[in-house]
Amino acid sequence: MAKPRKKSLFSMQADVSPGGYITISACAFILFFALWWGINASGFVRPIFLPSPAAILTRLATLAADGTLLADIASSSYRIGVGFALASVSALAVGVLIGNYRFWDAAIEPFLDFIRYMPVVAFVPLTILWTGTSDTQKFLVIWIGTFFQQALMFMDNIKRVPPDFIGLGRTLGLSDYRIVTKIILPSAAPQIWDTLRVSLGWAWTWVVLAELVAANSGLGYRITVAQRYFQTDTVIGYIVVLGLLGLISDQIMKFAGKRMFRYGEKH
């Protein structure tokens, strides 16, 4: 009998071993940097438009050594921490309301949809008008950027709690409040955590946006200043740092989620 032909790496649903997966991912990064290095080496693009990876690394090392980089990361992280926490807590409260009560669904949900389609960027001048250029303005931009999306995603997470779980709570005579805290929130927790993980990525975008426009510290601020002096190496270096910070925070949350919600595993 003929043996089934081995699937090629490029056929749909073909399996890739974990080691192979890492190799392929690493190759993509290497290819990207090689291409970049090649462009620089060819002399086709002037360094002021695209500095070499080595120049950027040197630049970042200098900024790290004099403490600028860490200070910028610290002030941006602080803004994200506060802004994101405010958005998440308020969005979760609204999500629970919309997800469980038809009245609040009708009262709030269409309105959220309406605001959600307004571009966050357009609110930035308004936030400066309202709160000046203080940290409060950064919190506000992050809040506007994440709250409306989060509230709808949390609502969806809450609505997916099996109705029989809630029925169980009611037959046990639990109050609405205890059904929310003892059944609905724990049941939706893995999905809520995923929503947090996804929306934290956006929060990074909004903090940089707020800092690009009006700030005197932070990663976004440094990028604007560097652009003014044609320090392209700093601009690109900071963009790469932002990518890394996003990647790291995402991986931490992914790992923490796996630890917390282990009960869903079969072994």
Added chain:
Amino acid sequence: MDKLLIRDLIKTFPAGRAGRERVTVLDKVSLSIRQNEFVSLVGASGCGKSTLLSIIAGLQSFDDGDLKVDGGDITGPGPDRGVVFQSYTLLPWLTARRNVEFALTATGHSAAESSELAMAQLRLVGLEQFADRYPAQLSGGMKQRVAIARALSYKPKLLLMDEPFGALDALTRVQMQELLTEVWERERLTVIFVTHDVEEAVFLSDRIFVMSSNPGRIKTVYDVALPRPRTPETHRLPEFAALQADVLRSIRAEMRDR
């Protein structure tokens, strides 16, 4: 006195595009159930048997009629009526033992009392060695055994079961039926059991209510005169087969008329 008394119960749902019309799902349903009785509600899908159970549980409202447990009106859900749902309703973030304890503490038992009673209930359904497993690590049959243990733990006056074995494979199903009869014969509970499996209804019940559809009504009531304890041998009695055929015929006749 009757444990559960239902008189002229009417339930309608909104229908039509604007939801202004009403369709009657339960039309003047009356029945009474005695203390320690095991009754089944059977009928074609859509006859309203699950809706009726949900109303008895207090999870759905009704339009008109009387509904009394031990002479008191049912106004909402409460711990005097325990429910075992068809879907596995074990809370996945709690172990089997904690799931039972959850029901016990919710119904006002102390922590120490809960943990003791929970283990006793798990022993009753033969799962004490699985007490610390999470639901994801249990088979479908085990999950429903924990759900039964949980519903029995706080000693409800009525146990309401909505096709609890409907999602299980045939072998597990038979095992669960035997376990349930055993538990029932020992604890002398009052059970209302919804199923579309006639054989299951005959094996478990003292009485079987056959419901007709559109609108849902109680069509016929069968007394199951089979001896107890019921064992796997019960299935082989000629009366068993005869009664099963009778009930099935009654449901079929109903389906043909539609």
